[in-house]
Each structure stands twice: as structure tokens, then as C-alpha cells.
Amino acid sequence: QVNLVQSGGGLVQAGGSLRLSCVVKGFTFSSMTWYRQAPGKGRELVARITQNESVPNESVLEYGDSVKGRFTISRNNAENTVYLQMNNLNPEDTAVYECVARRENLNFWSEETQVTVSS
Secondary structure: OOEEEEEOOEEEEOOOOEEEEEEEEOOOOOEEEEEEEOOOOOOEEEEEEEEOOOOOOOEEEEEOOOOOOOEEEEEEHHHOEEEEEEOOOOHHHOEEEEEEEEEOOEEEEOOOEEEEEEO
């Protein structure tokens, strides 16, 4: 069975932290991307981790400008899981978040999880 299971969303006060997890079941993946979409806005890339095929256990990290320095994406290969640590959250981070695993030319999407940051 192939699927992604995202967890970790919720309600937090401004300045607080949350950690999202995305567990990949049934396949290996080359990259994982988190997107978010706030009410009335378009989908935004939050972070991406891409396996460096030339260097084992090395990944390339990318972040959206609005989260740089506050969010950290990491990967646990043994658990086939990717984490998004979100620190110093602010109300502008309020959105639904989705993780997307990519394998070759296919994208696999998780269900949405809501992150709400109160002021």
C-alpha cells in the first residue's frame, strides 16, 4: 500500500513551535516538499528536501523566503519520514499544509493538516 501520512498540525500561539511529520509508506522517494495555502491565497512552497543521488546521506534543502531561518526540514531515512520543524510561528503561517513525495515522475500527496497561529 502506497500512501503518505501527515501529522502534527494544530493551534499554537505566536512565537510558538510545531513539528509536522510526513511518513511515507510503500515506496522510497527522491524528494519531499511541503506546501501551504492560506485562505484567499495561492499555494506556497514552504520547504523541500531532495536526496543527493551522488552523495549518500546528503540532501539539498530549499525554503520559501517567508520561512527561512524559522523552519527546518529534515529526513530520517530509516523511518522513511520527513519532518518540518516550525519555530517562531506567526499568524501569517496560518494555512493548510500538505506534503508531497516525489518518485521519478510521480507525485504523491498527503491529506491536508491545519496549522493555526493565534496572535
